[in-house]
Amino acid sequence: MSQPSLQPVRRALLSVSDKTGLIELGRALVAQGAELLSTGGSAKALRDAGLPVTEVSDHTGFPEILDGRVKTLVPHIHGGILGRRDLPAHVAQMEEHKIAPIDLVAVNLYPFEATVASGAGDEDCIENIDIGGPALIRAAAKNHPHVTILTDPAQYDSVIDALKAGGTTLEARRALAGAAYARTAAYDAAIATWFAQKRGDLLPERFTLAGQRREELRYGENPHQKAAFYTDGSTRPGVATARQIQGKALSYNNLNDTDAAFEAVAEFTDPAVVIVKHANPCGVATANSLSSAWDHALRCDPVSAFGGIVALNGTLDEETAKKIATIFTEVIVAPDATNAAKAVLAAKKNLRLLLTGELPDPTAGGVIVRSLAGGFLAQTRDNGRVEESSLKVVTKRAPTPAELRDLMFAFRVAKHVKSNAIVYAKDGATVGIGAGQMSRVDSARIAVSKSAEAARACGQSEPLTRGSVAASDAFFPFADGLETLVEAGATAVIQPGGSIRDDEVIAAADKAGIAMVFTGMRHFRH
Structure with missing residues (x-):
């Protein structure tokens, strides 16, 4: 199949929600002898700028109906976009039905994402679900050997330069087609996510994920890895x-x-x-x-x-x-x-x-995604919070008010430390943190070692953990972890509980004379 490479534009359809750069694009097209077709506000903006423009309804002979819901979903538009210029049968059918070829389509979609973000009601959100726009985009992108598709004002300048040089190249049209499908995919993902959220289904059967690249990064975790930063509209x-x-x-x-x-x-x-x-x-x-x-x-x-x-x-x-x-x-x-x-x-x-202007709400919901070979994991955000009223004192001695304050603080910190996590705290400050170890005992010991280094740095002979409290992000499977905290000088411990050996751990705490409370909630962080 022969494919034209340099494609001039004789007729263009411009129908945009975001009118940034629209007039400049229209002028460049008219300067190259192109006929402009447009709809609604886009047509008015072009006309107000003194540019000749034909309303789509005049071009098709069919009026806009249903409050504008149907205006471009007609054969004279989609036939003009989808018709292959290299197939005689297509050309003959287009001539038979008086369908004029459309060589460039510029469409950006109703602002569904922005409407949702504004807190608008269901009716407004649904009315901002574009139907004709995605259909035009997908049609033009499919027929990119013959049609140039523009979905973002940022693309206009390069296409304007190309028009001045005689037309767009096949390579450029293919790149624009790929960007077009990425845009409609992201748009559909936003709509699917909204519907899922409305029915309270954060983990639907088909999970859609889309992001806008904010910037390319110099590299990833290591210099040999490529990376980019994407935003998801949140x-x-x-x-x-x-x-x-x-x-x-x-x-x-x-x-x-x-x-x-x-x-x-x-x-x-x-x-x-x-x-x-x-x-x-x-x-x-x-x-x-x-x-x-x-x-x-x-x-x-x-x-x-x-x-x-x-x-x-x-x-x-x-x-x-x-x-x-x-x-x-x-x-x-x-x-x-x-x-x-x-x-x-x-x-x-x-x-x-x-x-940032403000703080994130630690109790708000949301979904976190992590890739795996062949797929990904999705889970709701860890927005669990333990309150004093939900704590269960399991030892003979209850924590003092000061210990209780530090226990709550330490457990809140442990939520953000990689498992296995041990956090020592005193007077509203951490005095030792052990993170990411295969053994909880090792995390406890590393925290003490770090605490001893910190103590020496400030001229103290004993680790800062003396007289502290300690938090564990998950239960102690054996009493040795608890005993390590006691050896470090902890006087009270907070942990989720739930081990089959809880009785042994509680007995070890009672033997040492320390207080211990169970939260009933763990905070693994892998």
């Missing part, structure tokens, strides 16, 4: 919605770690700071000010904090900014920052400052 505050105030582009690892840090700091209402390294918190604290919270978070593991990510749950002030600036920090993320704080950080050219 309005959840975080790295995708943040304004970058300063610093170089974020890397794959920066983005991943920043998301982890910001989600963790959003757990707390008092002024809080979270320092993350390799997606794990290495220091977390709450206090009466962000400056004080920073001091206590840093004390937990000052070595790991070097080159880390810092998240705050309030407006970054000058005093706190000065403290953070004393060590090498990759990223600071916060809802806002004072001008004085921005001025302090401006001297750190490589430090990225991200401002």
